[in-house]
Amino acid sequence: MLEEKNYEPPLISSHCPAIVRLIQIKFPELVSNIVPIDTPLDITAELAKKYVSIKTGIEKEEVGVFFLTMCSAKVTAIKNPVGKEYSPVDGAISVAEIYDSLRKIVKKDIEIDQELVIPGSPGLGMGFDIMGCDKTGIKECVCLSVSGIDKAIKILQEIELRKIPQLEYLELYSCDGGCVAGMLNVQNPYVTQVRFREVMDSLSGNGSNYELLKEELPKDFTPQKITLSPRPIGGLSEDISNSLRKLGMLEKTLSDLPRIDCGACGAPTCRDFAEDIVQKRAEIHSCVFHLLNSVAELTGEAFSLAKKIPYVKDKTKTKRIDGSEDY
Template sequence: MSSYFHSITLDYEKCTGCTNCIKRCPTEAIRVHGGKAKIIGERCIDCGECIRVCPYNAKIAVTDTLDKLSEFKYKIALPGPTFYAQFKEEKNVENILDAFLNIGFDDVFEVALGEEVVSFMTRHYLSTNKYKKPLISSYCPAVLRLMQIKFPDLLSQVSPFMTPREIAARLAKEDVVKRKGISYKDIGVFAISLCPAKVTEMKQPMGIKTSAVDGVINMSLVYKDILKQLTKNHKKEKGKNLQKATGIGMSWGYVTGEAKALNYGSALAVCGIHNVVSLLEEIERGELKDIDFLEVRACTGGCVGGPLSIQNPFIGRVKLKYLVEKYRSKTPYYQEKEMLDFYQQGRFISTESILPRPVMVLDDNVSKALHKMERLDKITNELPGLDCGACGSPSCRALAEDIIRGLAVETDCIFKLRERVQTLAKEVLDLARKMPPAKGDDPSKEKGR
């Protein structure tokens, strides 16, 4: 693969070249050059912080569109629990799922079912005690990409299981093959998502070779149509009994859900990318060894706080909590025995290892890197230290780094530029005072001669 696909891209027309996004990016992946923001592809982890912070909505998430449905004979919608939380009025998940059948899908499968499976398998895995504590959730792709860049040493502590989304997609396809005799490749599974990182994840999966998810669709592309169906269908209709997940799976939609669903040992849940960074730093130092499991989410509030959500994350959480309670005591779709089979067969264990991506390295040679660091320190000390961002880099130190990497020059700093202009102006003034000998005073000769 030549270039790295990113869901998060810039709407060139809307970008005003302000510097809000560069400051907020957890991996310093954005620069403003030529009056427009530029995302450094190899650093971007698709966390969506810039989407949230941009006052001009110039950061957008590219997702698949509904056009892609036509590539498949049998189309399955794969909504996550966070999608249920987007509807203010609707209190029946059954109705939401039914509505998908009226907008071009042939079937629906809930990600929450995959979440129940992962909870079960993780619980069993933890009880083997053959892992380094804490085991880190493999769920949030933005956090995994953050770890590749900033916490490579912790990658070995990531849970070995595939994501619930991936498992749900595989189970959904197998189910249709079995029930309807449709061939595997004719079935398209489309995740309905609030998350740009999951779009990137589908195109360049981590831990597996190729994803069984065939498309990730921005939830707002189906939201209106579903809403229309919901208001229309309020009279009692057949109901296809597509709703299978329990509240346990649904609870993964907000932070603490995954940790509590485990119902095993001690677990810690953290959300918000900057909080995640500081917690992972502690773990990297060897702290928190007494914790069995760590749930980590890039978004505040967990997935209900996804960058593409319509609902306020806190309201979404309340809404989803209501649903979790409502469906809590439902009989699980997958029996314990079935899930134990999944676990023992190892079908849903990641096949590829997640490798570090040392994109921050100054030079592959340590000696050369040390020399560059020396220059970097020197330049940093000469910069004003205001971190104003007017140069287009997120901080003075980041500008110094960009200079070392040949991506910027010192006079990109307006204070440095001002100094230079001052010096020049002084020189110009000095020069202006000088007159050519033919016209000017000749101090060696007497006046008026």
């Protein structure tokens, strides 16, 4: 699209699901600027399934693809993709959950079936998780990369007012610092960004990622187009009394949320997320902060109950009902 110039600039990356939803709700006039093709994640998943299917003879529909993610918004995007019915990614696994186990495995000398390793430069796909147009395989152009939901809103406001006419491509991330700053990461995001760049350079070299991508994509590759449309902002209900009741529920739900508008749940703001909950489009546990607080409360209750487990006296030692012993 950048080569053909058949669009009204700037093109906006669809990589961050929270940003896409933000534009659909608060900047409907800019929906047509979002790149109307599959996200890099879904494109990679489709290519991986096709490759494994050819190599093994397994039906493509039977091949599972799971994404190791640092961002909880990607989990929401997999379950409820924007612009299409389903995502080719079958599930997501938190980096924080699997990091320690992977480190132990990586240190071991494990044989890998090279037939199932997709050929090419593996460092290319890492570029979308860090800020910087030079690493995402975009053709050289006037590009701007911005992170943080509040900064993204300010830039979108300026674009809506046509204040940056020279801009050709825009990368927006809801998390400050890019996807590496996601809540499911275990490392300092700035350290992660440096390491990502080092790994990418060692695997892909320092050349143009755009040229590398053109060489390595299959000749018959055609990305799937997606249909994006504004999300209408309607009332909570057509009935006034029901609308007032829901408004009270919305305010109560909002008071239980952190109000930091991180976008990790997939909604652009906490208020939009509260409305989704009231309208039964989302569940409150999609908020990472609320989920962590709930887990902490349950852990505290479990600890308090554990201390109340009665003792059973033995001759030489004290034994708890759960089998543990105190001498």
